[in-house]
Amino acid sequence: MDLDPIRALVANDIEAVNQLIQERLSSNVALINRLGSYIVNSGGKRLRPLVVLLAARACGCREHTHILLAAIVEMIHTATLLHDDVVDESDMRRGRETARQIWGNGASVLVGDFLYTRAFEMMVELQRMGVMEIFSRATNTIAEGEVLQLLNIHDPDVTEERYRDVIFRKTAALFEAGCRLAALMGARSAQEQAAMAAYGRHLGTAFQLVDDALDYEGNSAEIGKNIGDDLAEGKPTMPFIYAMRNGDAKTRKLMRSAIQQDGQEHIEAVREAIEKTGAITYTYSLANEEAERAVAMLDHLEDGIYRDALAVVVQFAISRRY
Numbered sequence: 001m002d003l004d005p006i007r008a009l010v011a012n013d014i015e016a017v018n019q020l021i022q023e024r025l026s027s028n029v030a031l032i033n034r035l036g037s038y039i040v041n042s043g044g045k046r047l048r049p050l051v052v053l054l055a056a057r058a059c060g061c062r063e064h065t066h067i068l069l070a071a072i073v074e075m076i077h078t079a080t081l082l083h084d085d086v087v088d089e090s091d092m093r094r095g096r097e098t099a100r101q102i103w104g105n106g107a108s109v110l111v112g113d114f115l116y117t118r119a120f121e122m123m124v125e126l127q128r129m130g131v132m133e134i135f136s137r138a139t140n141t142i143a144e145g146e147v148l149q150l151l152n153i154h155d156p157d158v159t160e161e162r163y164r165d166v167i168f169r170k171t172a173a174l175f176e177a178g179c180r181l182a183a184l185m186g187a188r189s190a191q192e193q194a195a196m197a198a199y200g201r202h203l204g205t206a207f208q209l210v211d212d213a214l215d216y217e218g219n220s221a222e223i224g225k226n227i228g229d230d231l232a233e234g235k236p237t238m239p240f241i242y243a244m245r246n247g248d249a250k251t252r253k254l255m256r257s258a259i260q261q262d263g264q265e266h267i268e269a270v271r272e273a274i275e276k277t278g279a280i281t282y283t284y285s286l287a288n289e290e291a292e293r294a295v296a297m298l299d300h301l302e303d304g305i306y307r308d309a310l311a312v313v314v315q316f317a318i319s320r321r322y
Helices: 004-009 011-025 030-040 047-058 065-088 099-103 105-125 129-152 160-185 190-217 238-246 249-260 264-276 279-300 305-319
Strands: none
Touching: 004 011, 004 047, 004 305, 011 030, 011 047, 011 065, 011 105, 030 065, 030 099, 030 105, 047 065, 047 160, 047 190, 047 305, 065 099, 065 105, 065 129, 065 160, 099 105, 105 129, 129 160, 160 190, 160 238, 190 238, 190 264, 190 279, 190 305, 238 249, 238 264, 238 279, 249 264, 264 279, 279 305
């Protein structure tokens, strides 16, 4: 599914967001400019700012505030990517070398910190305590998710409940915050703000579950990273968890050993076990359930092209191959 027609609906907004991000990345420290520009211009779906812009339009937000909101969301997300790649020791993202691979771990962490603090400077410009509260809570939740994921590394006994908590914190929370703020800045009712937050939460969860599935059955050229990276990093994601729960004793022994030993060399055997247990199908079924819940939340909005576009984004999230 191609999102270009959806992006065209807010093309001027997207251009304004990109310009604002470039302006706010500017620093007197040359390394910040180089590394920041590299990561921001390295491609990616830019789904989070797109969703914020569409949600803001659907909620009647017509001021410049929605541009600022979308830029803040993207800068927070970019900061998390820089930190993630250091923690995960990743060498490739979006088909390119990671920033840490080029400039080192220290520079990546510190420029990630710069992006976080610059994002909070931008929040202050909105002069709304409610905005600061929602963004601050979301950023804290993301940090907690990173720590929880770290605790799950190499643990073959991670439960589905524990993993769902991680993906809410690491992925869904920022979607949730962005959509809630779009409704807040559009002066929507508390009920509508809650509905938009739920839309973002379910969309983000569906998006991450599809990522989980693609890591085992996707194509590395399409998804822009190595297949089996989650296994190589010792991360038990939803397909792994399901296969551990439903595989026979031989399968569980293989998978336990692989996750405990960063078992990239066992990826084909693990992929076969995951396919055999129906773990990919199960993961997609969970993503589809989340997608249905997200679309249902849009009933709280008036009919219109932006509401329809938000529904299309959900379909993209669960049907994509990258």
